[in-house]
């Protein structure tokens with residue numbers, strides 16, 4: 001106790017995750033269907049794991065390139081050409097220890113103690129948590145939900161800018177809402193950033209999980225070279241690699257040299273065998289990725305159909321990512337509800353409160369699991385709603 005009080009205030013007061021609390025409570029329950037975390041139930045495909053095994057077997061166990069293996073940076077460049085139609089120099093990419101690490105470095109690069117960073121809320125909580133730890137004030141700006149779905153209110157966002165604001169963290173498609181920004185919204189954010197000299201930290205980790213037949217609009221579609229944009233991304237979602245902790249960030253070749261230094265002084269680089277797996281994901285993973293995207297759309301439709309049959313459930317149809325963010329009539333305290341759902345329906349959901357005050361009253365389900373599990377979970381939830389909420 002005494003020792004804790006001697007720690008930095010920001011470290012002591014870092015928020016405890018609401019999601020961890022419920023998953024620790026229910027993790028070991030027999031038969032529980034876990035839909036609280038943002039991951040698929042598939043293990044990483046063999047062609048990726050084999051590449052990592054091979055690397056280890058070959059003795060690739062030494063320090064390696066801080067910014068990432070040249071082959072991996074080149075494979076990232078090729079991936080962006082295939083999926084985003086952009087020719088990007090391999091040196092613009094640096095390899096990080098997961099998306100979370102990329103976000104932390106983007107924050108470190110753009111802001112420090114006493115600065116402010118804006119983000120849209122409800123939001124995956126880690127950006128705000130990492131900002132707070134760095135002494136940066138995370139400022140949530142609520143997304144608006146109406147009969148047409150979620151929207152970003154640009155005027156509200158601009159009204160939240162102060163002389164201390166350094167960046168806008170912008171996540172689309174969004175975790176947890178499934179909202180996808182259209183290109184006009186991206187242009188409006190770009191205009192705000194230009195006008196106020198802000199950085200955009202573009203979290204487009206779910207870009208390809210977009211359900212209108214095309215990838216989601218990206219800042220890459222509208223960016224000029226002078227725009228202050230840092231992209232943060234991860235291998236976690238596209239290739240079922242959440243446990244690998246490999247991601248990337250992208251600025252331009254000049255920024256990469258600074259980012260490389262930030263890597264040096266944080267993780268000192270990603271293990272070579274993990275990077276070999278990541279190369280294989282990029283070079284051979286388009287087929288797997290396509291299946292995952294198709295699967296997510298089918299699972300989304302199934303979840304929306306079953307829960308939509310209850311006249312006590314309300315949600316905006318997610319257009320991207322792999323989450324359903326919904327309200328149940330009568331549920332006000334989402335933390336209490338998710339514990340009760342573990343006890344009575346044996347399903348693991350994330351409480352909306354964990355995504356900020358704007359998420360209270362909502363529940364989040366990750367539907368990127370086998371269709372059998374999605375159907376079973378939605379049926380159980382349907383009954384919980386009918387009898388308990």
Ligand SMILES: Cc1ncc(COP(=O)(O)O)c(C=O)c1O
Pocket residue numbers: 038097098099100101124171174175203205233234235236242245246247
């Ligand atoms: C919006 C968003 N960004 C970034 C990440 C980070 O991914 P990871 O740290 O697993 O690579 C996640 C993970 O859930 C996410 O949902």
